[in-house]
Amino acid sequence: MEYTIKKLAQLSGVTVRTLRYYDQIGLLKPARINSSGYRIYGEAGVDRLQHILFYRELEVPLESIQVILDDPAFDKTAALQSHYTKLQQKRDRLDTILATIEKTIAYQERGIPMQDNEKFNGMKEKMIEENERTYGADIREKYGDEVINASNTKLRGLSQEKYEAMQALEHNLLSLLQQAYATGDPSSEDAQELAARHKEWLLYSWPSYSKKAHAGLAEMYVADERFTAYYDQHVKGGTAFLRDAILIYTGVSSD
Amino acid sequence: MEYTIKKLAQLSGVTVRTLRYYDQIGLLKPARINSSGYRIYGEAGVDRLQHILFYRELEVPLESIQVILDDPAFDKTAALQSHYTKLQQKRDRLDTILATIEKTIAYQERGIPMQDNEKFNGMKEKMIEENERTYGADIREKYGDEVINASNTKLRGLSQEKYEAMQALEHNLLSLLQQAYATGDPSSEDAQELAARHKEWLLYSWPSYSKKAHAGLAEMYVADERFTAYYDQHVKGGTAFLRDAILIYTGVSSD
DNA sequence: CTTGACCTTCACGCAGCGTCAGCCTTTAAG
DNA sequence: CTTAAAGGCTGACGCTGCGTGAAGGTCAAG
Numbered sequence A, B: 001m002e003y004t005i006k007k008l009a010q011l012s013g014v015t016v017r018t019l020r021y022y023d024q025i026g027l028l029k030p031a032r033i034n035s036s037g038y039r040i041y042g043e044a045g046v047d048r049l050q051h052i053l054f055y056r057e058l059e060v061p062l063e064s065i066q067v068i069l070d071d072p073a074f075d076k077t078a079a080l081q082s083h084y085t086k087l088q089q090k091r092d093r094l095d096t097i098l099a100t101i102e103k104t105i106a107y108q109e110r111g112i113p114m115q116d117n118e119k120f121n122g123m124k125e126k127m128i129e130e131n132e133r134t135y136g137a138d139i140r141e142k143y144g145d146e147v148i149n150a151s152n153t154k155l156r157g158l159s160q161e162k163y164e165a166m167q168a169l170e171h172n173l174l175s176l177l178q179q180a181y182a183t184g185d186p187s188s189e190d191a192q193e194l195a196a197r198h199k200e201w202l203l204y205s206w207p208s209y210s211k212k213a214h215a216g217l218a219e220m221y222v223a224d225e226r227f228t229a230y231y232d233q234h235v236k237g238g239t240a241f242l243r244d245a246i247l248i249y250t251g252v253s254s255d
Numbered sequence C: 001c002t003t004g005a006c007c008t009t010c011a012c013g014c015a016g017c018g019t020c021a022g023c024c025t026t027t028a029a030g
Numbered sequence D: 001c002t003t004a005a006a007g008g009c010t011g012a013c014g015c016t017g018c019g020t021g022a023a024g025g026t027c028a029a030g
Helices: A005-012 A016-024 A043-057 A060-069 A076-109 A114-142 A145-156 A158-185 A188-202 A211-223 A225-231 A240-250 B005-010 B016-024 B043-057 B062-071 B076-109 B115-143 B147-157 B160-183 B191-202 B211-223 B224-233 B240-248
Strands: none
Touching: A005 A043, A005 A060, A005 A158, A016 A043, A043 A060, A060 A076, A060 A211, A076 B076, A158 A188, A158 B224, A188 A211, A188 A240, A211 B160, A225 A240, B005 B043, B043 B062, B062 B076, B115 B191, B160 B191, B160 B240, B191 B211, B191 B240, B211 B240, B224 B240
């Protein structure tokens, strides 16, 4: 059985343009071209198209479909697995968005027209802005733009609860520091708890965590007076103590 | 406070290119252009960008954002509502896809490498192909291409369970017809049940249902010997009986 | 012989930017 | 005061997966 492009299109439910496009990108070549330049497809083409459409419905990009279909040794399961995780993330993101919209609508309907919500968002922006103004240049110099931008982006993506939790934790850190400092020992249980909490706090804005980066940040705290001023505001020498605790916690030795 | 494009970009976490693009499409114009042609943004710009990014995170298209922000009388709640439904559909679709992938992987891992699954998919294709070959030209002539393509597309989108349910129902229809035919009365309870089931079956592949279309199809069944052959295979005169039952069921009178 | 249905090859358009290229301006360092 | 780095500008192409013409050949039916 042979099919002209229109026939195949009708049979498969795609448009003629799609088939021409698939030919163009080499995803589905016709069995032959007749004397008038018409594309003629055979049974093999129908089969291949079937497979293409299967993967396409799974939202696999055409380029990947090509690889999957053309390399018989290709690990299709692995490909599907990774694709699966991607889609899952996409869905989770959608869920978060949906929740945000729900809240926004609720706020709007209660006549508090976005104000509260806006304020929340605004506060995150303010925080980023403040960080940027205060430490921006230095940190960017030290860690590079991508890192900071990623951090800002992550911060902006925080839900209201998470943001509030982060704020609470931030506040908590200062009293934890006071408490731990009282032990006088950066390897004490309290001090290690402090370091752990500090890591937890970091994770709210850090796109990824590494002990080295954590330790590096601790060193910077002491080196930079603005950070020192912040952590020393309740306990003198608190910043140095925090650094020592973090160095022990991360197992990274001081240079 | 005034910002150059880079400053604003860092502050907000977007790229310089993005800001230039937003200027280009008129979504966010700088407060002024300085003597060297540099874009200078003010506080108002920061605020507006904040709002833009809020909606952007909700995956609202930039064009809609522009409308929402520029027309203060615009019903934001309604806009968000419709956006919400769209995203919901997107998520539901994703869920279906995820389920399919899970199954596919399961099949692959059990060493039944896609065969069963392929067969299932293949069967749907075959069904479409068969329909197309047998009734294609006629139906397309009668209902137009869009209708048929939509039907094929819907059929292809069926999950395995639904497909199997459809197959079962299809089979069931024949015995129901036999049973109903025995009553001799197309308005009998059995016959009306038959018509209802037939509608149910149709819904698996019809993108939308209307009584008129249902009745029209019934008329076609009798007019076309291929359909007649199918429905008469167990009961002679079954097709005509089915049509009568459907006409009564839909309340559409025969021409 | 003429329609009309199909076929062909360009080629632009879409969303939302990323990413050069080529050139000018401002800023910090030497 | 010079120089180099950093930042600014305007095009303009690229990406994905086609939709949608335009301009023109081909084929079957009446």
